Amino acid sequence: MAGVAFKGITKVFGKDVKAVNNLNLDIKDKEFMVLVGPSGCGKTTALRMVAGLEESTDGDIMIGETRVNDVPPKDRDIAMVFQNYALYPHMNVYDNIAFGLRLRELKGFFWQLLNMSEAQKIKKDIDSRVREVAKMLDIEKYLHRRPKELSGGQRQRVALARAIVRKPKVFLMDEPLSNLDAKLRVQTRAELIRLHRQLGITTIYVTHDQVEAMTMGQRMAIMRDGLLQQCDEPEKVYAYPANKFVASFIGSPPMNFLDATIVASGGTSFVDVGEFKLPLPAEHPAASMVGKKVVLGIRPEEIFDAALPSNVTPTDANTITAKVDVLEPLGHEYVAYLSVGMLSIIATIDNETKLKEAQTSKFTINLDRIHLFDAETEVAIR
Ligand code: ATP
Numbered sequence: 001m002a003g004v005a006f007k008g009i010t011k012v013f014g015k016d017v018k019a020v021n022n023l024n025l026d027i028k029d030k031e032f033m034v035l036v037g038p039s040g041c042g043k044t045t046a047l048r049m050v051a052g053l054e055e056s057t058d059g060d061i062m063i064g065e066t067r068v069n070d071v072p073p074k075d076r077d078i079a080m081v082f083q084n085y086a087l088y089p090h091m092n093v094y095d096n097i098a099f100g101l102r103l104r105e106l107k108g109f110f111w112q113l114l115n116m117s118e119a120q121k122i123k124k125d126i127d128s129r130v131r132e133v134a135k136m137l138d139i140e141k142y143l144h145r146r147p148k149e150l151s152g153g154q155r156q157r158v159a160l161a162r163a164i165v166r167k168p169k170v171f172l173m174d175e176p177l178s179n180l181d182a183k184l185r186v187q188t189r190a191e192l193i194r195l196h197r198q199l200g201i202t203t204i205y206v207t208h209d210q211v212e213a214m215t216m217g218q219r220m221a222i223m224r225d226g227l228l229q230q231c232d233e234p235e236k237v238y239a240y241p242a243n244k245f246v247a248s249f250i251g252s253p254p255m256n257f258l259d260a261t262i263v264a265s266g267g268t269s270f271v272d273v274g275e276f277k278l279p280l281p282a283e284h285p286a287a288s289m290v291g292k293k294v295v296l297g298i299r300p301e302e303i304f305d306a307a308l309p310s311n312v313t314p315t316d317a318n319t320i321t322a323k324v325d326v327l328e329p330l331g332h333e334y335v336a337y338l339s340v341g342m343l344s345i346i347a348t349i350d351n352e353t354k355l356k357e358a359q360t361s362k363f364t365i366n367l368d369r370i371h372l373f374d375a376e377t378e379v380a381i382r
Pocket of ligand 1: 017038
């Protein structure tokens with residue numbers, strides 16, 4: 001087992017495409033780390049450098065205590081699972097899983113050169129490892145089938161089995177679930193988490209899907225334009241996004257952003273968005289920044305129908321009046337599209353609500369959970 005470290009890793013393609021820009025990231029031994037970000041942010045390139053499929057322009061990649069920049073991919077003791085897993089179509093599931101092991105343990109096709117009892121012993125060992133992994137992934141009954149006789153989800157499990165059976169030091173996974181339908185994706189997500197708990201193998205998992213990142217990662221590293229934006233536990237990233245980009249990327253529906261100015265009156269500082277203003281606690285660093293342009297961030301789930309009981313008591317300070325433009329029923333809740341003058345705000349509202357479209361009503365904002373970002377740098381102020 002081993003951790004993985006990116007130490008000042010930069011990758012430039014051609015003359016000026018900086019796919020990864022001075023990445024410093026420590027992935028601990030046995031950790032499940034998710035690299036997440038929009039298309040083109042450099043996450044696949046970062047992963048491919050750990051695999052040895054791409055050379056870094058600058059910096060060091062460490063697996064355990066070893067600098068692996070010059071170690072060939074086959075000697076890095078990693079296993080990769082991709083979105084487009086290529087199973088051997090002419091082999092059955094058993095042989096697909098066993099193939100890599102045979103190459104490695106039986107020295108490829110030269111196993112006849114080993115003495116008979118040694119070869120038998122290795123073959124028996126391979127057989128028990130293949131069956132053990134097949135059982136773990138619930139594909140034992142398909143061992144004799146060819147890939148084309150399997151569903152997409154079963155094929156993906158074979159690809160996983162093939163990676164797991166090698167007991168690598170590190171797993172690298174690049175969007176391994178994106179070919180699966182929504183239901184299977186949720187199931188396989190849970191399966192991967194369970195497998196990681198069981199095997200405890202250091203895993204780097206690349207996805208552009210923030211829900212996967214939130215649910216699977218012990219920590220998540222959010223990238224944008226080759227630059228690491230924040231790395232922390234999912235709950236902490238959600239509660240304390242480092243900047244406006246992270247805040248907008250994590251959470252669904254996305255956070256509301258309103259241009260605002262810090263103002264003061266009667267000894268209290270407020271975030272003033274024009275149509276309404278919210279008080280700031282005296283100890284908030286923005287409270288002393290009177291005149292500063294900021295962006296106010298409010299998550300839709302921190303806005304409540306004031307007529308319903310919630311853990312936020314409506315007061316003059318935290319309650320606004322808004323018109324309900326559209327109410328989208330989701331079954332367990334509504335997504336409400338509100339307007340306050342010229343401002344548009346999204347709120348998720350409990351399905352007990354009596355709100356009606358086109359009506360004006362009162363909404364309470366959880367002042368303990370508002371976010372402020374510097375309007376210029378977009379960095380969080382807290
Ligand atoms: P996606 O989710 O779309 O796969 P990603 O975050 O994994 O995106 P990368 O594939 O790492 O992003 O690409 C990062 C940047 O590097 C992009 O601008 C991409 O166009 C560029 N890039 C990647 N591979 C190459 C290459 N072989 N040659 C030139 N540019 C490349």
